[in-house]
Amino acid sequence: MEREIEVPNPNNGQPCKSVTLEDLTGKMADFAKERDWDQFHSPRNLLLALVGEVGELSKIFQWKGEVPKGLPDWKEEEKLHLGEELSDVLLYLVRLSDICGVDLGKAALRKMELNANKYPVKQCNGYNGYNTAEQDV
Numbered sequence: 001m002e003r004e005i006e007v008p009n010p011n012n013g014q015p016c017k018s019v020t021l022e023d024l025t026g027k028m029a030d031f032a033k034e035r036d037w038d039q040f041h042s043p044r045n046l047l048l049a050l051v052g053e054v055g056e057l058s059k060i061f062q063w064k065g066e067v068p069k070g071l072p073d074w075k076e077e078e079k080l081h082l083g084e085e086l087s088d089v090l091l092y093l094v095r096l097s098d099i100c101g102v103d104l105g106k107a108a109l110r111k112m113e114l115n116a117n118k119y120p121v122k123q124c125n126g127y128n129g130y131n132t133a134e135q136d137v
């Protein structure tokens with residue numbers, strides 16, 4: 001069954017279906033082309049833009065201390081803002097990958113395999129590899 005996400009109006013008012021990295025890659029390419037912005041979307045510029053958006057994302061959490069998972073006490077507008085900043089990070093990351101000729105989905109799956117090999121379940125159960133000097137996993 002296709003998952004539906006309720007969003008304000010990015011899809012002509014229709015609820016959107018699941019989004020793939022390919023969808024986002026194509027939409028970002030169209031977005032840049034329509035505005036003649038390919039000239040600005042160089043690897044370095046996109047990386048700097050990405051880092052800037054990570055900074056904006058960090059500001060949302062800055063000074064709040066630890067917050068419970070699911071952000072139960074946050075107002076809807078705060079969560080909306082969070083979604084916007086997360087999206088900016090994702091969109092620039094997707095665009096940077098595309099411009100660099102990296103298939104991000106494929107690269108991420110490969111990296112997860114590397115992670116699983118590096119951190120075998122049996123050795124890591126309950127340890128994150130950093131929380132104790134004795135656990136060199």
Ligand SMILES: Nc1ccn([C@H]2C[C@H](O)[C@@H](COP(=O)(O)OP(=O)(O)OP(=O)(O)O)O2)c(=O)n1
Pocket residue numbers: 031037040056087088091092
């Ligand atoms: N040259 C650009 C400028 C913007 N964007 C797109 C990607 C991001 O999703 C978003 C970033 O837009 P802004 O630079 O306006 O940043 P914000 O949306 O965070 O606005 P502000 O910095 O005012 O909070 O727009 C882009 O692809 N290329």
